[in-house]
Amino acid sequence: MCVTCGCGGGEAHIDGHGMRYARPRRAVATPPAAASFRPAHGTLDARHAPGTSEAQILRIEQDILSDNDTQANANRSRFLARGLFVLNFVSSPGSGKTTLLVDTIRRWGTRSPVAVVEGDQQTAFDAERIRATGAAAVQINTGKGCHLDAHMVAQAADQLAEQAQLPSDGLLLIENVGNLVCPAAFDLGEAHKVVILSVTEGEDKPLKYPDMFRAADLLLISKIDLLPHLDFDVDLAVRYARQVRPDLPVIQLSTRSGEGCEAWLDWLAAGVAAVTKAPAA
């Protein structure tokens, strides 16, 4: 008999490793001090439900994204072993991600090899724009999907490797699907997420989409050549971004005027230098 409510519920079982266990009693008055979560919609009461005398509770305790995170860690190891500095570019549609990548590849020149993974729901337009620079590119089309995941990136890396286009000691730039929400949750195995905010957007986007700005390690404020024509308040945007991610580094740039691009290339070069030195260390 259940010692909490007196119902004739069946035994509780655990099967994370094929073992049975008695599920800890959830006394209402004295919840376990070490409980990692608290019920918000009432206690889990299935063991008290009528007609579940045969029912077993199977303890799982698994992160929903564990399969993605496992693959992401495998990707990260693979990239580090090759001395690849990998960035995951995230932003709203239309912030100028592809233009930034094309411009970056041109300015980067022959410093080290570069390859690009392009993510879009449809079309291969972006990969074609990248290939026009001479860099290798793979296009992932997610169909109805709103984000890239670690398995897609693993396959894209395989494809680059098969074509002998996966660089060593260089850059792998991943352009995520234009979306400030969903890609925040998915680790691809990158070194950093780089979030781009163009000055034609609202400076309050970091507060409207905090998860993405919190997940990022660098904020690029793009299209700053347009600032004289706009009311965009750069300082306010930076302040909002740092409300969700204290100390978030910021680089302001314009691919059109070239302003800020040196600082951006220096940031990239420092990242490449760090990972290419890492294996020898």
Added chain:
Amino acid sequence: MHELSLAERVIGIVEGAARKAGARRVTRIALAIGALAHVEAETLQYCCEVVSRGTLAEGARIEVERTPGRAWCETCLAEVDLEQVGMPCTTCGGFRLKVTDGDQMRVVDVVIEPGAPA
């Protein structure tokens, strides 16, 4: 709408565990979704119901426990409640906060009926 892809993972995890345990069906799924997690919990619940059709978990009740958000305030040097990312420290009003809890998305446990699938 990454909730659908999260729901596919939930049902995948649940079905895998249920099959391994020799379950006939799954009658309840318990998820722990932190208040600061990148997901709309009600949408995830709905998506799990949709994705579970035709699986061992079809018709299972999906329950979500919400873990409250917690953060370390570098100014107060203390852990504080955090309702949403981007909100200030409830004690000092500052923003030097590091999330310490409440961003998890986990399958906690499921209730199964043993036996071969119906």
